[in-house]
Amino acid sequence: MSTVLMNGEFIPREEAKVDIEDRGYQFGDGIYEVIRVYNGKMFTGNEHLERLQASSGKINIQISYTVHELLVLLEELIRRNNIHNGIVYMQFTRGTCPRNHAYPTSEVPPMFIAYTKPLERPKENLANGVSAITVEDIRWSRCDIKSLNLLGNVMAKQKAAEANCYESIQYRDLTVTEGSSSNIWIIKDQTIRTHEANQYILNGITRQKIVEICQRQGLEVKEEAFSIEDLIDADEVFLSSTTSEVTPIVSVNNVPVASGEVGETTKTLQDYFKKEIIACCGEIE
Incomplete structure (x- = not known):
């Protein structure tokens, strides 16, 4: 059974659910990154997460995690899923709220998910x-x-x-x-x-x-x-x-x-x- 990271918590993949009014699902209102893993280690992890932070600023999604905090979480996710060669996928959406084109208020927290996938070099x-x-x-x-x-x-x-x-x-x-x-x-x-x-x-x-x-x-x-x-x-x-x-x-x-x-x-x-x-x-x- 694989593990996913959802809003900072490690849970079984089968339990990971997203609300139908999540803005990523309805508007594509979110950002993402994919980091390569070789020998169980992330390659250019800092650079990917710095770009994630830059993307969040450009569309005003407030990420509450630092780059270091995200690295620690993703390293643990890789360890739990025993990924040797593969990828880590992560995304932040603007969160879940009644459907409206305008941004929700700041009280609506972003939705954060991450998961791993085995993948060999091409x-x-x-x-x-x-x-x-x-x-x-x-x-x-x-x-x-x-x-x-x-x-x-x-x-x-x-x-x-x-x-x-x-x-x-x-x-x-x-x-x-x-x-x-x-x-x-x-x-x-x-x-x-x-x-x-x-x-x-x-x-x-x-x-x-x-x-x-x-x-x-x-x-x-x-x-x-x-x-x-x-x-x-x-x-x-x-x-x-x-x-x-x-x-x-x-x-x-x-x-x-x-x-x-x-x-x-x-x-x-x-x-x-x-x-x-x-x-x-x-x-x-």
């Missing part, structure tokens, strides 16, 4: 790469908030699934923004590029880590917009996310990226990123 995708399609980005203009409003992302991911692809690469006015559940990168003439961290993308924690790695290792990285044409003309393309790490994209819209093989710069970034995981969490396969 070794085959990391080694061989994945395929993607391009789709128009129809989402709202505050993608920097990691909110529960994911319908646009879900629709984009479904288009990828229907095309037998791993990911959809979204664009606005022919400018690539990000994937349906990832950040998108291109490499041209050994310069690594990804969309700048503004309101049109989520500033992924893995994205931030890759930028840090590039700067530390002397690899040229530019955080700036690029076009669909740039994407098609790239020497290498890859995506990044908490669960996908640094995953090569070897074809876009059924057209191979360059040679259709995983590129050398992407392999180098994979190696550097793996070292970051090992330094935090110990040896991984």
Whole structure:
């Protein structure tokens, strides 16, 4: 029987219930985070929880826990569920109250839930790469908030699934923004590029880590917009996310990226990123 965390209490999953008037259920009025677990340890846990706090501030949900308090609770949740490799999912909603578009009064407490899930590293995708399609980005203009409003992302991911692809690469006015559940990168003439961290993308924690790695290792990285044409003309393309790490994209819209093989710069970034995981969490396969 697995354990979940609900409003600070550890309870059996079967007992975890949410009211039908919870604002997350009715309005998508909430925020969330997903943290990767390797060898029973959270990777970049602080960074994820700091982003959670930032998202809460942007939509005025008052989280009563500090980052440290959340880390302690999540570590205990991982221990109770004996998670070796997996994820921790958590979300805060604005709480439960009679349905009304306006925010409830401050007397209504937020709803906090967290649970774990076993998940192994995507070794085959990391080694061989994945395929993607391009789709128009129809989402709202505050993608920097990691909110529960994911319908646009879900629709984009479904288009990828229907095309037998791993990911959809979204664009606005022919400018690539990000994937349906990832950040998108291109490499041209050994310069690594990804969309700048503004309101049109989520500033992924893995994205931030890759930028840090590039700067530390002397690899040229530019955080700036690029076009669909740039994407098609790239020497290498890859995506990044908490669960996908640094995953090569070897074809876009059924057209191979360059040679259709995983590129050398992407392999180098994979190696550097793996070292970051090992330094935090110990040896991984």
